[in-house]
Amino acid sequence: MFSGKKTKKNLLIGGIALIVFILIINVFSSEARNFFYKISYPFQTSLWKAGNVTSNFFYAFFKAKETSKEVDLLRKKNQELLAKLALMKEVKNENEKLRTALELNLQKEYKIFLAQIIGKDVNQNLIVIDKGEIDGIKQGMPVITCQKSLIGRIDRVYKNFSKVLLISSKSFSFDVLIQTRDSKNDILGVGVGGGGSKAYIKFIPREKKISENDLVATNSLGGIFPKGLLVGKIKKIKRSDTEAFQEAEVELAANPMNENEVLVITNH
Known part of the structure:
Protein backbone atom coordinates (compact mmCIF):
# COMPACT_ATOMS: atom_id res chain seq x y z
CA MET A 1 0.00 0.00 0.00
CA PHE A 2 2.79 2.35 0.93
CA SER A 3 4.70 1.26 -2.19
CA GLY A 4 1.84 2.36 -4.47
CA LYS A 5 1.63 5.77 -2.81
CA LYS A 6 5.41 6.20 -3.17
CA THR A 7 5.23 5.42 -6.90
CA LYS A 8 2.45 7.95 -7.45
CA LYS A 9 4.45 10.52 -5.52
CA ASN A 10 7.54 9.96 -7.73
CA LEU A 11 5.46 10.28 -10.89
CA LEU A 12 3.97 13.52 -9.60
CA ILE A 13 7.42 14.97 -8.80
CA GLY A 14 8.74 13.91 -12.21
CA GLY A 15 5.79 15.53 -13.99
CA ILE A 16 6.26 18.80 -12.07
CA ALA A 17 10.00 18.79 -12.95
CA LEU A 18 9.21 18.26 -16.66
CA ILE A 19 6.73 21.14 -16.64
CA VAL A 20 9.31 23.40 -14.93
CA PHE A 21 11.98 22.40 -17.51
CA ILE A 22 9.63 23.19 -20.42
CA LEU A 23 8.76 26.55 -18.88
CA ILE A 24 12.44 27.38 -18.43
CA ILE A 25 13.16 26.50 -22.07
CA ASN A 26 10.24 28.54 -23.36
CA VAL A 27 10.49 31.50 -20.98
CA PHE A 28 14.25 31.67 -20.60
CA SER A 29 15.09 30.09 -23.97
CA SER A 30 18.04 32.33 -24.81
CA GLU A 31 19.60 31.96 -21.36
CA ALA A 32 19.04 28.19 -21.35
CA ARG A 33 20.50 27.74 -24.79
CA ASN A 34 23.44 29.91 -23.83
CA PHE A 35 23.95 27.74 -20.74
CA PHE A 36 23.94 24.51 -22.74
CA TYR A 37 26.15 25.99 -25.47
CA LYS A 38 28.61 27.16 -22.80
CA ILE A 39 28.74 23.70 -21.25
CA SER A 40 29.06 21.90 -24.61
CA TYR A 41 31.40 24.41 -26.32
CA PRO A 42 34.73 22.71 -25.40
CA PHE A 43 33.42 19.40 -26.66
CA GLN A 44 32.07 20.96 -29.88
CA THR A 45 35.39 22.75 -30.52
CA SER A 46 37.41 19.59 -30.06
CA LEU A 47 35.08 17.63 -32.31
CA TRP A 48 35.09 20.40 -34.93
CA LYS A 49 38.89 20.64 -34.92
CA ALA A 50 39.24 16.87 -35.15
CA GLY A 51 36.77 16.82 -38.02
CA ASN A 52 38.54 19.67 -39.75
CA VAL A 53 41.94 17.94 -39.46
CA THR A 54 40.46 14.70 -40.74
CA SER A 55 38.80 16.56 -43.59
CA ASN A 56 42.06 18.32 -44.51
CA PHE A 57 43.95 15.03 -44.37
CA PHE A 58 41.59 13.27 -46.76
CA TYR A 59 41.48 16.34 -49.01
CA ALA A 60 45.29 16.44 -49.18
CA PHE A 61 45.43 12.66 -49.73
CA PHE A 62 43.02 12.66 -52.67
CA LYS A 63 44.52 15.89 -54.03
CA ALA A 64 48.02 14.36 -53.97
CA LYS A 65 46.71 11.26 -55.70
CA GLU A 66 45.04 13.39 -58.34
CA THR A 67 48.23 15.46 -58.80
CA SER A 68 50.30 12.28 -59.17
CA LYS A 69 48.00 11.10 -61.97
CA GLU A 70 48.33 14.48 -63.68
CA VAL A 71 52.13 14.32 -63.41
CA ASP A 72 52.16 10.81 -64.92
CA LEU A 73 49.92 11.98 -67.74
CA LEU A 74 52.14 14.99 -68.42
CA ARG A 75 55.23 12.78 -68.35
CA LYS A 76 53.72 10.42 -70.91
CA LYS A 77 52.68 13.31 -73.14
CA ASN A 78 56.19 14.76 -72.83
CA GLN A 79 57.70 11.42 -73.88
CA GLU A 80 55.35 11.26 -76.87
CA LEU A 81 56.34 14.79 -77.90
CA LEU A 82 60.04 13.98 -77.55
CA ALA A 83 59.59 10.85 -79.67
CA LYS A 84 57.80 12.87 -82.36
CA LEU A 85 60.51 15.54 -82.19
CA ALA A 86 63.24 12.92 -82.59
CA LEU A 87 61.41 11.41 -85.56
CA MET A 88 60.98 14.85 -87.15
CA LYS A 89 64.67 15.57 -86.61
CA GLU A 90 65.60 12.22 -88.18
CA VAL A 91 63.37 12.91 -91.19
CA LYS A 92 64.88 16.39 -91.48
CA ASN A 93 68.40 14.94 -91.44
CA GLU A 94 67.48 12.40 -94.13
CA ASN A 95 65.94 15.15 -96.25
CA GLU A 96 69.06 17.27 -95.88
CA LYS A 97 71.25 14.35 -96.93
CA LEU A 98 69.08 13.67 -99.97
CA ARG A 99 69.01 17.40 -100.80
CA THR A 100 72.81 17.41 -100.76
CA ALA A 101 72.79 14.43 -103.09
CA LEU A 102 70.39 16.25 -105.40
CA GLU A 103 72.60 19.33 -105.46
CA LEU A 104 75.50 17.11 -106.57
CA ASN A 105 73.23 15.57 -109.23
CA LEU A 106 73.78 12.15 -107.68
CA GLN A 107 70.21 11.07 -108.29
CA LYS A 108 70.56 12.02 -111.96
CA GLU A 109 73.72 9.93 -112.25
CA TYR A 110 72.77 7.01 -110.02
Whole structure:
Protein backbone atom coordinates (compact mmCIF):
# COMPACT_ATOMS: atom_id res chain seq x y z
CA MET A 1 0.00 0.00 0.00
CA PHE A 2 2.79 2.35 0.93
CA SER A 3 4.70 1.26 -2.19
CA GLY A 4 1.84 2.36 -4.47
CA LYS A 5 1.63 5.77 -2.81
CA LYS A 6 5.41 6.20 -3.17
CA THR A 7 5.23 5.42 -6.90
CA LYS A 8 2.45 7.95 -7.45
CA LYS A 9 4.45 10.52 -5.52
CA ASN A 10 7.54 9.96 -7.73
CA LEU A 11 5.46 10.28 -10.89
CA LEU A 12 3.97 13.52 -9.60
CA ILE A 13 7.42 14.97 -8.80
CA GLY A 14 8.74 13.91 -12.21
CA GLY A 15 5.79 15.53 -13.99
CA ILE A 16 6.26 18.80 -12.07
CA ALA A 17 10.00 18.79 -12.95
CA LEU A 18 9.21 18.26 -16.66
CA ILE A 19 6.73 21.14 -16.64
CA VAL A 20 9.31 23.40 -14.93
CA PHE A 21 11.98 22.40 -17.51
CA ILE A 22 9.63 23.19 -20.42
CA LEU A 23 8.76 26.55 -18.88
CA ILE A 24 12.44 27.38 -18.43
CA ILE A 25 13.16 26.50 -22.07
CA ASN A 26 10.24 28.54 -23.36
CA VAL A 27 10.49 31.50 -20.98
CA PHE A 28 14.25 31.67 -20.60
CA SER A 29 15.09 30.09 -23.97
CA SER A 30 18.04 32.33 -24.81
CA GLU A 31 19.60 31.96 -21.36
CA ALA A 32 19.04 28.19 -21.35
CA ARG A 33 20.50 27.74 -24.79
CA ASN A 34 23.44 29.91 -23.83
CA PHE A 35 23.95 27.74 -20.74
CA PHE A 36 23.94 24.51 -22.74
CA TYR A 37 26.15 25.99 -25.47
CA LYS A 38 28.61 27.16 -22.80
CA ILE A 39 28.74 23.70 -21.25
CA SER A 40 29.06 21.90 -24.61
CA TYR A 41 31.40 24.41 -26.32
CA PRO A 42 34.73 22.71 -25.40
CA PHE A 43 33.42 19.40 -26.66
CA GLN A 44 32.07 20.96 -29.88
CA THR A 45 35.39 22.75 -30.52
CA SER A 46 37.41 19.59 -30.06
CA LEU A 47 35.08 17.63 -32.31
CA TRP A 48 35.09 20.40 -34.93
CA LYS A 49 38.89 20.64 -34.92
CA ALA A 50 39.24 16.87 -35.15
CA GLY A 51 36.77 16.82 -38.02
CA ASN A 52 38.54 19.67 -39.75
CA VAL A 53 41.94 17.94 -39.46
CA THR A 54 40.46 14.70 -40.74
CA SER A 55 38.80 16.56 -43.59
CA ASN A 56 42.06 18.32 -44.51
CA PHE A 57 43.95 15.03 -44.37
CA PHE A 58 41.59 13.27 -46.76
CA TYR A 59 41.48 16.34 -49.01
CA ALA A 60 45.29 16.44 -49.18
CA PHE A 61 45.43 12.66 -49.73
CA PHE A 62 43.02 12.66 -52.67
CA LYS A 63 44.52 15.89 -54.03
CA ALA A 64 48.02 14.36 -53.97
CA LYS A 65 46.71 11.26 -55.70
CA GLU A 66 45.04 13.39 -58.34
CA THR A 67 48.23 15.46 -58.80
CA SER A 68 50.30 12.28 -59.17
CA LYS A 69 48.00 11.10 -61.97
CA GLU A 70 48.33 14.48 -63.68
CA VAL A 71 52.13 14.32 -63.41
CA ASP A 72 52.16 10.81 -64.92
CA LEU A 73 49.92 11.98 -67.74
CA LEU A 74 52.14 14.99 -68.42
CA ARG A 75 55.23 12.78 -68.35
CA LYS A 76 53.72 10.42 -70.91
CA LYS A 77 52.68 13.31 -73.14
CA ASN A 78 56.19 14.76 -72.83
CA GLN A 79 57.70 11.42 -73.88
CA GLU A 80 55.35 11.26 -76.87
CA LEU A 81 56.34 14.79 -77.90
CA LEU A 82 60.04 13.98 -77.55
CA ALA A 83 59.59 10.85 -79.67
CA LYS A 84 57.80 12.87 -82.36
CA LEU A 85 60.51 15.54 -82.19
CA ALA A 86 63.24 12.92 -82.59
CA LEU A 87 61.41 11.41 -85.56
CA MET A 88 60.98 14.85 -87.15
CA LYS A 89 64.67 15.57 -86.61
CA GLU A 90 65.60 12.22 -88.18
CA VAL A 91 63.37 12.91 -91.19
CA LYS A 92 64.88 16.39 -91.48
CA ASN A 93 68.40 14.94 -91.44
CA GLU A 94 67.48 12.40 -94.13
CA ASN A 95 65.94 15.15 -96.25
CA GLU A 96 69.06 17.27 -95.88
CA LYS A 97 71.25 14.35 -96.93
CA LEU A 98 69.08 13.67 -99.97
CA ARG A 99 69.01 17.40 -100.80
CA THR A 100 72.81 17.41 -100.76
CA ALA A 101 72.79 14.43 -103.09
CA LEU A 102 70.39 16.25 -105.40
CA GLU A 103 72.60 19.33 -105.46
CA LEU A 104 75.50 17.11 -106.57
CA ASN A 105 73.23 15.57 -109.23
CA LEU A 106 73.78 12.15 -107.68
CA GLN A 107 70.21 11.07 -108.29
CA LYS A 108 70.56 12.02 -111.96
CA GLU A 109 73.72 9.93 -112.25
CA TYR A 110 72.77 7.01 -110.02
CA LYS A 111 69.91 5.30 -108.32
CA ILE A 112 70.74 5.78 -104.65
CA PHE A 113 69.46 4.44 -101.34
CA LEU A 114 69.98 6.25 -98.03
CA ALA A 115 71.11 3.98 -95.18
CA GLN A 116 72.00 4.47 -91.52
CA ILE A 117 75.29 3.22 -90.10
CA ILE A 118 74.44 0.95 -87.17
CA GLY A 119 77.86 -0.59 -86.49
CA LYS A 120 81.56 0.14 -87.00
CA ASP A 121 84.61 -2.11 -86.79
CA VAL A 122 87.83 -0.17 -87.39
CA ASN A 123 90.09 -3.21 -86.99
CA GLN A 124 88.21 -5.17 -89.64
CA ASN A 125 87.68 -2.11 -91.86
CA LEU A 126 83.94 -2.76 -91.87
CA ILE A 127 80.78 -0.81 -91.17
CA VAL A 128 77.24 -2.17 -90.87
CA ILE A 129 74.21 -0.44 -92.40
CA ASP A 130 70.50 -0.88 -91.66
CA LYS A 131 69.51 -1.94 -95.18
CA GLY A 132 69.62 -5.49 -96.47
CA GLU A 133 68.16 -8.03 -98.84
CA ILE A 134 64.54 -6.94 -98.31
CA ASP A 135 65.57 -3.42 -99.39
CA GLY A 136 67.13 -4.61 -102.64
CA ILE A 137 70.74 -4.36 -101.46
CA LYS A 138 73.19 -6.66 -103.27
CA GLN A 139 76.81 -7.65 -102.86
CA GLY A 140 79.29 -5.40 -104.67
CA MET A 141 77.15 -2.24 -104.68
CA PRO A 142 79.24 0.95 -104.16
CA VAL A 143 78.78 2.90 -100.94
CA ILE A 144 79.48 6.64 -100.83
CA THR A 145 78.89 9.68 -98.65
CA CYS A 146 76.34 12.34 -99.49
CA GLN A 147 79.26 14.43 -100.75
CA LYS A 148 80.06 11.80 -103.41
CA SER A 149 83.14 10.50 -101.59
CA LEU A 150 83.85 6.78 -101.83
CA ILE A 151 83.57 4.70 -98.66
CA GLY A 152 83.59 1.11 -99.91
CA ARG A 153 81.31 -1.56 -101.32
CA ILE A 154 78.70 -3.99 -100.00
CA ASP A 155 80.57 -7.09 -98.85
CA ARG A 156 77.89 -9.29 -97.26
CA VAL A 157 74.10 -8.97 -97.39
CA TYR A 158 71.67 -10.18 -94.75
CA LYS A 159 67.90 -9.88 -94.58
CA ASN A 160 67.75 -6.59 -92.67
CA PHE A 161 71.31 -5.28 -92.71
CA SER A 162 74.56 -5.39 -94.71
CA LYS A 163 78.30 -5.22 -94.11
CA VAL A 164 80.34 -2.66 -96.04
CA LEU A 165 84.03 -3.31 -96.76
CA LEU A 166 85.94 -0.04 -96.57
CA ILE A 167 88.44 0.99 -99.26
CA SER A 168 91.10 1.19 -96.54
CA SER A 169 90.93 -2.61 -96.15
CA LYS A 170 94.13 -4.40 -97.22
CA SER A 171 92.02 -6.78 -99.30
CA PHE A 172 90.65 -3.91 -101.35
CA SER A 173 91.97 -2.84 -104.79
CA PHE A 174 90.36 -0.72 -107.50
CA ASP A 175 91.28 1.43 -110.50
CA VAL A 176 91.77 5.16 -109.95
CA LEU A 177 92.50 8.35 -111.86
CA ILE A 178 94.91 11.01 -110.59
CA GLN A 179 93.73 14.44 -111.67
CA THR A 180 96.94 16.45 -111.92
CA ARG A 181 97.17 20.20 -112.31
CA ASP A 182 99.87 20.07 -114.98
CA SER A 183 98.61 17.29 -117.19
CA LYS A 184 95.70 17.45 -119.60
CA ASN A 185 95.14 13.73 -119.24
CA ASP A 186 94.37 11.92 -116.01
CA ILE A 187 96.98 9.45 -114.81
CA LEU A 188 95.98 5.86 -114.23
CA GLY A 189 96.82 3.90 -111.13
CA VAL A 190 95.58 1.17 -108.81
CA GLY A 191 94.21 2.04 -105.41
CA VAL A 192 94.86 -0.41 -102.56
CA GLY A 193 93.91 -0.35 -98.91
CA GLY A 194 96.63 0.04 -96.32
CA GLY A 195 94.67 -0.95 -93.23
CA GLY A 196 93.38 1.38 -90.55
CA SER A 197 92.47 4.56 -92.39
CA LYS A 198 95.23 4.40 -94.98
CA ALA A 199 95.20 3.81 -98.73
CA TYR A 200 97.83 3.92 -101.46
CA ILE A 201 98.09 4.24 -105.23
CA LYS A 202 100.42 1.83 -106.97
CA PHE A 203 101.61 1.28 -110.53
CA ILE A 204 101.93 4.99 -111.35
CA PRO A 205 104.36 5.24 -114.31
CA ARG A 206 107.64 6.77 -113.16
CA GLU A 207 107.70 9.35 -115.93
CA LYS A 208 104.33 10.79 -114.93
CA LYS A 209 104.50 13.91 -112.82
CA ILE A 210 102.24 13.92 -109.81
CA SER A 211 102.14 16.33 -106.90
CA GLU A 212 100.86 16.41 -103.36
CA ASN A 213 97.19 17.47 -103.09
CA ASP A 214 96.37 16.12 -106.56
CA LEU A 215 92.84 14.71 -106.47
CA VAL A 216 92.18 11.01 -106.80
CA ALA A 217 88.91 9.64 -108.21
CA THR A 218 87.56 6.27 -109.25
CA ASN A 219 88.01 4.86 -112.72
CA SER A 220 85.40 2.62 -114.32
CA LEU A 221 87.90 0.38 -116.14
CA GLY A 222 87.76 -2.44 -113.61
CA GLY A 223 83.98 -2.24 -113.37
CA ILE A 224 84.05 -2.14 -109.56
CA PHE A 225 83.00 1.50 -109.25
CA PRO A 226 81.51 4.09 -111.58
CA LYS A 227 83.86 6.78 -112.82
CA GLY A 228 84.33 10.04 -110.93
CA LEU A 229 83.74 9.16 -107.26
CA LEU A 230 86.12 11.11 -105.04
CA VAL A 231 88.66 8.94 -103.24
CA GLY A 232 90.89 11.61 -101.71
CA LYS A 233 94.07 13.52 -102.47
CA ILE A 234 97.78 12.72 -102.75
CA LYS A 235 99.44 13.03 -99.37
CA LYS A 236 102.95 11.66 -99.93
CA ILE A 237 104.87 10.45 -102.98
CA LYS A 238 107.46 7.68 -103.07
CA ARG A 239 109.81 7.58 -106.10
CA SER A 240 112.76 5.42 -106.91
CA ASP A 241 115.17 5.63 -109.88
CA THR A 242 115.42 1.86 -109.95
CA GLU A 243 111.69 1.18 -109.97
CA ALA A 244 109.47 1.36 -113.06
CA PHE A 245 106.58 2.73 -111.04
CA GLN A 246 106.10 5.30 -108.33
CA GLU A 247 103.75 5.07 -105.40
CA ALA A 248 101.65 7.58 -103.47
CA GLU A 249 99.89 7.63 -100.13
CA VAL A 250 96.32 8.92 -100.25
CA GLU A 251 94.51 11.01 -97.68
CA LEU A 252 91.00 9.61 -97.95
CA ALA A 253 88.17 12.09 -98.40
CA ALA A 254 85.67 10.11 -96.35
CA ASN A 255 86.10 8.99 -92.77
CA PRO A 256 83.37 6.41 -92.05
CA MET A 257 83.99 6.79 -88.32
CA ASN A 258 82.60 10.33 -88.55
CA GLU A 259 79.60 9.43 -90.70
CA ASN A 260 76.09 8.46 -89.57
CA GLU A 261 74.47 7.91 -92.98
CA VAL A 262 75.71 6.65 -96.33
CA LEU A 263 74.32 6.28 -99.83
CA VAL A 264 74.23 2.94 -101.62
CA ILE A 265 74.39 3.07 -105.43
CA THR A 266 71.98 0.37 -106.52
CA ASN A 267 72.19 0.63 -110.32
CA HIS A 268 75.89 -0.13 -110.88
